[in-house]
Amino acid sequence: MAGAKIRIDKDLLKRATRCAEIAGYSSTEEFITHLIERELSKLEQSGDPDEKVKERLRGLGYI
Amino acid sequence: MFRGCHKIGQQCGAAGARTSRRRKSRCVFAVRLALSTAACLLAGAIHARTAYAYIGPGAGFVFVGSFLVLLVTFVLVLFSLLTWPVRCVARAFRRRKAKRRHQDVGRVVILGLDGLKPELAERLMDEGELPNLARLREHGTFARLNTTYPSISPVAWSSFQTGANPGRHNIFDFLSRDASTYMPVLSSVEMGKVDRSLSLGPYSIPLGKPSIRPMRKSKPFWHILGEHGVSSCILRVPVTFPPEKYRGVMLSGMCVPDLIGTQGSFVAYTTRDDIRIEHEGGAVVRVERNGNVVNAELTGPEDFLKKRGGRLSVPLKVVIDGDGASAQLNVADQSLKLTKGRHSDWIRIRFSAGLGMSVSGVCKFLLVEANPHFTLYVTPINIDPDRPALPISHPFVYSSYLAKLLGTFSTLGLAEDTWALSEGVIDEAAFLEQCYTFHDERERMFFNALGRTGEDVCVCVFDTTDRIQHMFWRYLDKSHPANRGKDIEQHAGAITDLYRRMDGLVGRTLDRLGKRDVLIVMSDHGFQPFSRGVNVNSWLHQNGYLALKDGAEESGEWFSSVDWTRTKAYAMGLGGLYVNQKGREAQGIVPDGDEKRLLKEELIARLSGLKDTGGNRTGITQVWDSADLYAGPYRENAPDLIIGYGAGYRASWDSVTGKVGAPVFEDNKMCWGGDHCIDPRLVPGVLFSNRRIDPGENPNIMDIAPTVLAAFGIEKPGYMDGKPLEFERESGD
Numbered sequence: 097m098a099g100a101k102i103r104i105d106k107d108l109l110k111r112a113t114r115c116a117e118i119a120g121y122s123s124t125e126e127f128i129t130h131l132i133e134r135e136l137s138k139l140e141q142s143g144d145p146d147e148k149v150k151e152r153l154r155g156l157g158y159i
Numbered sequence: 160m161f162r163g164c165h166k167i168g169q170q171c172g173a174a175g176a177r178t179s180r181r182r183k184s185r186c187v188f189a190v191r192l193a194l195s196t197a198a199c200l201l202a203g204a205i206h207a208r209t210a211y212a213y214i215g216p217g218a219g220f221v222f223v224g225s226f227l228v229l230l231v232t233f234v235l236v237l238f239s240l241l242t243w244p245v246r247c248v249a250r251a252f253r254r255r256k257a258k259r260r261h262q263d264v265g266r267v268v269i270l271g272l273d274g275l276k277p278e279l280a281e282r283l284m285d286e287g288e289l290p291n292l293a294r295l296r297e298h299g300t301f302a303r304l305n306t307t308y309p310s311i312s313p314v315a316w317s318s319f320q321t322g323a324n325p326g327r328h329n330i331f332d333f334l335s336r337d338a339s340t341y342m343p344v345l346s347s348v349e350m351g352k353v354d355r356s357l358s359l360g361p362y363s364i365p366l367g368k369p370s371i372r373p374m375r376k377s378k379p380f381w382h383i384l385g386e387h388g389v390s391s392c393i394l395r396v397p398v399t400f401p402p403e404k405y406r407g408v409m410l411s412g413m414c415v416p417d418l419i420g421t422q423g424s425f426v427a428y429t430t431r432d433d434i435r436i437e438h439e440g441g442a443v444v445r446v447e448r449n450g451n452v453v454n455a456e457l458t459g460p461e462d463f464l465k466k467r468g469g470r471l472s473v474p475l476k477v478v479i480d481g482d483g484a485s486a487q488l489n490v491a492d493q494s495l496k497l498t499k500g501r502h503s504d505w506i507r508i509r510f511s512a513g514l515g516m517s518v519s520g521v522c523k524f525l526l527v528e529a530n531p532h533f534t535l536y537v538t539p540i541n542i543d544p545d546r547p548a549l550p551i552s553h554p555f556v557y558s559s560y561l562a563k564l565l566g567t568f569s570t571l572g573l574a575e576d577t578w579a580l581s582e583g584v585i586d587e588a589a590f591l592e593q594c595y596t597f598h599d600e601r602e603r604m605f606f607n608a609l610g611r612t613g614e615d616v617c618v619c620v621f622d623t624t625d626r627i628q629h630m631f632w633r634y635l636d637k638s639h640p641a642n643r644g645k646d647i648e649q650h651a652g653a654i655t656d657l658y659r660r661m662d663g664l665v666g667r668t669l670d671r672l673g674k675r676d677v678l679i680v681m682s683d684h685g686f687q688p689f690s691r692g693v694n695v696n697s698w699l700h701q702n703g704y705l706a707l708k709d710g711a712e713e714s715g716e717w718f719s720s721v722d723w724t725r726t727k728a729y730a731m732g733l734g735g736l737y738v739n740q741k742g743r744e745a746q747g748i749v750p751d752g753d754e755k756r757l758l759k760e761e762l763i764a765r766l767s768g769l770k771d772t773g774g775n776r777t778g779i780t781q782v783w784d785s786a787d788l789y790a791g792p793y794r795e796n797a798p799d800l801i802i803g804y805g806a807g808y809r810a811s812w813d814s815v816t817g818k819v820g821a822p823v824f825e826d827n828k829m830c831w832g833g834d835h836c837i838d839p840r841l842v843p844g845v846l847f848s849n850r851r852i853d854p855g856e857n858p859n860i861m862d863i864a865p866t867v868l869a870a871f872g873i874e875k876p877g878y879m880d881g882k883p884l885e886f887e888r889e890s891g892d
Contacts, residue, residue, distance in 0.1 A: 120327050120791040120878045122378035130376070130792060149342050150717065152350070152416070155423030155440040155539060157577035157629065157831065158311075158333055158733055159815045 264870045265675035268609065269863070270668055271319075271396070271620035272661050273312060274628050274835060275682035277303050277845045283658050291666035292847060295680065300852040303843040305859040306684045308788045308801050309734030310839035312413060312625065313347055315683035315860055316397040320379035322864030322879035326789030329376040330398060331797045332732035334815075339745045341718055343731060343817075345422075347374055347398045347414040362514060363466045371401045371549065376793060377878065380864035381405055384616060389871050391616040392608040395601060397683075400572065402553035409553040410561065410604070412620060415572040418460050418510075418520035418548065423539040423571050425579045428455050428475075430533045440578020441539075448533055451479040457490060459510040459540060460518060471510035471518070483530035490524075497526040497535075502592055505567035507543060519543040521567050525589055536585055538593070542570045561604050568600035575626040581830045587650050590630060595660075598623040602664060609671050616867065621664070627657045628686045632833025639690055640826035669849070677870060682844035683860060689827050689834035691771060692811025693778045693804060695730035698823045702765070704728045707819065714819035721819065724748065727758060728799075731817060733810050733836040735798025736762065736782070759784055759799060766802065771824045777805040778824060780838045790880075803838030810836065850886045858884055 104112075109124070116127035153159065281301075284293040295301060307314045307325060309332065317330040325331050335346040351370035356363045375398045381391035385406030393399065397413030417423050425441035430448050446455050459471040476489040477497075486497045491508045503524040511517045520540035527534040542548050544558040544567060551570050552558035562568065574597050580590040598621060605619040631653040633639040665680055672678055696714075699705035706725035707714055714720035718729065723739060723746035730736045738755050741747040749755050762782065769779040785797040804810065812829065813820055835842045846858050861881030868875055869883035 117877060120323075122321070122327075122376075122876065122878055126376060126378075127792070146340070146342055146717075149337075149340075149344060151419075151421055152345055153334070153343060154421040155417070155425075155573070155578060156333060157423075157440070157573055157581075157626075158834075158836065159812070 263675060264677055265673050267616045267677045267679070267867050267870050268668065268672065269616075269618040269679045269681065269867075270605075270665065271316075271618065272624045272680065272682050272845075273397075273620060273622050274625035274684060274686055275658075275661065275845045276628070276685040277301075277843060278685070279654070280658065280845055283655065288655065288659055289662040291662045291669060292680070294669075295665070295678075295847040295849060299850055300846060300848040302846045302852060302856070302858055304681055304846040305843050305857065306839050307860060308783065308839050309803075309836060310684040310842045311733055311836050312683055313398050315844075316413070316620070317375050318861045318881075319681075319683065319863050320375070320381075320396065320398070321377040322380060322861050322875065322881040323377050324789055324791060324861065324880045325797065326791030326794035327377050327878060327880070328791075329374055329793035329796055331785075332735055334732040335796065336731050336737065338743055338747075341721075341723065341729075341744070341817075343717065345414065348372065348400055349374055350420075358466075361466055362464055364514075365463060373398075373401055373403065378876075379403075379405075380867055381407060381616065381618075383868060383873060383876065384871060387871065387873050389615045389873075391618065394604060394608060394617075394619040395622070396618055396620050397572070401550045404553055407553075407616075408557045408608075410558060411551045411570075411572070413572040413622070415542065415551055415570055416549070417539040417571050418518070418542055419540065420460065421539070423573055423576060423578070425539055425576055425584065426458070426537045427527070427579075427584045428453065428477075428533075428535045428537075434583075439582065440576070441582070441584065443584070446533070448479075451481075453477040453479070453533055453535070457508065457537065459508065459520065462512055464512045464514065464516065471512060473508055473510060477526075477533070477535060479529045479533065483528075486526050486529060488524055488535075495524075497524055499526045499529060500589065501525070502538075502589065502596065507545075507567070508540060518548045519546040520548070521570075523593075525585060527585065527589075534584075536579060536589075538576055538579075539571055541574070544568055544570050561607070565600070565603045565607060568604065569597045573622070573626075575622065577626060577630055577831060580630055587631070587646075587653075591627070591650070591653065594623050594627055598660075602667075606667070606671065609668070615871070621661070624657060624661060624682070628654060628833050629831050630833075631657075632686065632688055633830065635833075636688055636690070639688060639832050640828050641690075641830055641832040643828065645830075665847075672849075676849075678847075678849045679863065679866075680845070680847035681860075681863065684835040684839070684844050685842035686833050686835050687806045687837060687841055689809045689832055690807045691776075691778065692814065692825050692827050693769075693808055694811040694814040694818075694820060694823050694825070695736060695766075695802065696814050696817065696819045697821065698766070698769070699728055699730065700819050701823065704762070705819065713821065714817070716813075716816040716818050718817040718819070721817075728762060729817070730802070730810070730814055732798070733815055734802050734804075736800040736802060738799045740799075755799075762800060766800075771808075776807065778808045779803065780805045780841075791878075803840070804836070805838065806841050808837060809834045853885050856884055 112127060113124045116124045121127040280292060283289045284296060307318045311332055313330050313333055314325055317328045321328045330346055332346055334343040337344055349372045353365040353367055353369045355366045357366055381393055382405045384391055391407035393409040395410055395412035399409060400411035400415045402409045402411050427443045428446045429443055430446060434443060446453050455475045456472040457475045462469050462471050473491045478487040480486055484499050488495050488497050493506060495503055497503055505521045505523060507519060507521050509517045509519050521543050522540045523538045525536040527536050542551055545562040547558055575594050579585045601621055608617050631650060633641040634647060634651045637647055696705060704727045706722040708720050708722045711720040726739050727749050728736060728738050738749050738758060739747045741750045749758055766779050766782045768777060771778045779802055781803040783801045785799055785801055788801060789797055811825060862884050865875035865879050865881045865883040
């Protein structure tokens, strides 16, 4: 997926690559993305009102 | 590694000649795709102002300036054409560097028949009803294919894609929950909002595009193939929305929304006053008839271009013919004749938003009745494949290419309108007509991919098997509670007919394969009856784990009357149970650590083996701690416990949506009378192949990805949990 590039320290990248493999990520990018997502979820609030959220599920035959 | 092969079907000429034809076919496809793109752009420039927009409740429209899109895309196409010879050479060089594929393998073709049940397939093969599948069984492979925990399509197909358990791909159900609000979210995709807009008179023009992020993590095997120079055509595999960039072409599948942003909402216009207005999966609009004329509005997506909001709509007029057997429909500047009981062709509806911008969808109309009462059913408005308002294919012009070549087709993830049948808006015959129309569309694009694109790998998933089994399973058991007051004869053969038709598809596929091509026919799970629903939330309430607000004796959907400050556990979705954990859930009360562990152990002990009222049948066979089931970085996102319902049972309709009521067990009276969201050990899928697999194997759906990689000499990555399936060498080879 398209996105911005950021610079990180080579040694940090090496350590991240090693950890990504051990933890079961498919790539270093996935590992770093997950770390950022986890931190963001602690800071961000869900912005959508409940009705909008429920509407997205409408028509799902299983529920 | 492949060590031998068994011959199936016709001999189809030398492998070398076929490879050469495929290379030529690939070149023809690339040129055709580029020319189609140019044609689309030219048509767009002439007729102009079809916007690339995001649709969705609460997320608004984004209109990228049409001309800018046209210009950029034209430049990209031109660049692509001019650099094509250079890229061909580069690709050939990369291919030479990639490990040689096994010489026994030409193409790998995977036919996904969602929900095909091995026991039923076996019986019908033995009865001579499925000759093509029977030949695969005799000369190749037929085995059970173990499925995921839970045995739900988005989970299983995500494991198919990635070769990994759900702890590594992050999909555990159709739904997950927002721990800060206890509200459900679609597990497979996250839709963002546009933060900035430009105020211009009555308009509020969004600036920038909202994000659409896939929530399925890890990496599909076709990405890995692409990294090694192997290209794939991936059609309608569930949980591929939004489509990701890789080497090949893709059409997104299950979880693509409709134009309104839902998972498929129908509308029915009627003069009857004896039916409900609010329906699951759609709406009924009461209309008045003036003589033989009915006027109405067809409502489309939200209008976020205008400050006042509202919904976009187009006028709709029906003139009923004298005998009521047909009617003339006028909608969106089009006029067509409707025959009672038959769906129309796809009709393109352009919703104009102002400032020269519009968004396009496609839908079908069905004149259900005309005299004395009038009822007109409209399918969910699908995203127009020719002018998609959301990215539904890779490259983005691929859906347009398919539409121009093969005609308009359904793009909605769960296209077949099961709710319209469940709610009695359409009947079984109309539903079957819909299913097989969509199936035929899928088959045309599959055979186009097989014959024209020349990709190395072709995967196509057909949902027809899943939908029809969900809605017609009741016909297999006269005592099914859903049969009360309904016909049980007219469509008694619907499922057998379904399996025969799928067998025909397999035969037609085999006819198109070469000697070295590998065919895999598989399903993600099987099926069982769904006769009784289990409301786990009601059980939790009655057993002191879930509390209601003072004075409440029951709760509406999505836990509206639940007192979270006194609730220890809750169930959401089709198979998951969550601890109301302190520090995780917004109003969690159970601390992590020993208290949580002891609670989980207690719930597992009390729910496993739960008997139905009367004590004869087992509603829940087993409950598992997800920590024991999953490994990987997303394990923390899983429900704490996974529930395995017994055969004949499933989470009740109320339980799934967070309603708490009196009965724990109740009859399922809905037409949706078969299901698979139960103990996964009871619903394995099928694995057929034209190659023979060692019967000692215990194949799992996670094994398909590494098996395909192995066919091309690619070692499976360390994170994949599946193993490549071993194929026997033919004796004498």
